[in-house]
Amino acid sequence: MLLSLASLIYNWRSKKVKSPDDYYKCIYGFHVHKATFVLSLIYLTSSALTTGTLIHMAQNDLVITSKGVEIVSYMLLLSGNHFDMPWLYMPYIFVFTFNSVLQLLYSAYLYLTAFQIIGPGNGLMEHWDQFQAVPEQALQASITLFSQTASGIYVLWIVFRSWQYLRLKLKKVEHFKSQMTESKLAIKNE
Numbered sequence: 001m002l003l004s005l006a007s008l009i010y011n012w013r014s015k016k017v018k019s020p021d022d023y024y025k026c027i028y029g030f031h032v033h034k035a036t037f038v039l040s041l042i043y044l045t046s047s048a049l050t051t052g053t054l055i056h057m058a059q060n061d062l063v064i065t066s067k068g069v070e071i072v073s074y075m076l077l078l079s080g081n082h083f084d085m086p087w088l089y090m091p092y093i094f095v096f097t098f099n100s101v102l103q104l105l106y107s108a109y110l111y112l113t114a115f116q117i118i119g120p121g122n123g124l125m126e127h128w129d130q131f132q133a134v135p136e137q138a139l140q141a142s143i144t145l146f147s148q149t150a151s152g153i154y155v156l157w158i159v160f161r162s163w164q165y166l167r168l169k170l171k172k173v174e175h176f177k178s179q180m181t182e183s184k185l186a187i188k189n190e
Contacts, residue, residue, distance in 0.1 A: 069095055100156045
């Protein structure tokens with residue numbers, strides 16, 4: 001995550017968007033623009049808070065395993081972007097879409113239980129007196145809700161942009177193949 005942030009800052013300060021093609025490279029520091037820079041900072045912050053909270057609360061290796069899968073798929077994404085191999089985007093797109101949907105569902109559940117809309121009073125309202133006595137716990141609960149929601153929404157946005165870039169790359173590949181076929185036919189006709 002720190003490497004992603006460093007790469008993002010370096011690319012934001014050293015590279016400019018030169019063409020519409022570069023605009024699609026808005027994934028953690030490839031020809032980024034200012035809006036992506038700000039949103040990425042928000043996502044990185046909320047993701048760090050969420051990851052720290054979940055690992056602290058986890059009683060098994062499920063969270064650590066899922067984060068490992070995320071890291072591997074993200075490394076494949078970076079490799080695909082760097083070496084111009086768009087199919088390496090697919091693990092990232094599938095993994096992060098699944099995780100972000102789960103995050104949004106979980107955050108929706110937290111909101112509903114927090115205000116006792118569902119569940120037998122098992123949300124934040126049940127412990128409101130305790131939160132008033134210990135404001136840090138209320139702050140931590142609020143940060144968890146915000147980070148879950150922000151992380152899920154922004155990951156879906158990044159996945160959407162990745163899918164757009166993948167489609168753009170595949171269109172270019174098809175166009176290149178058609179040009180090669182046409183040139184071969186022209187050579188044969190000559």
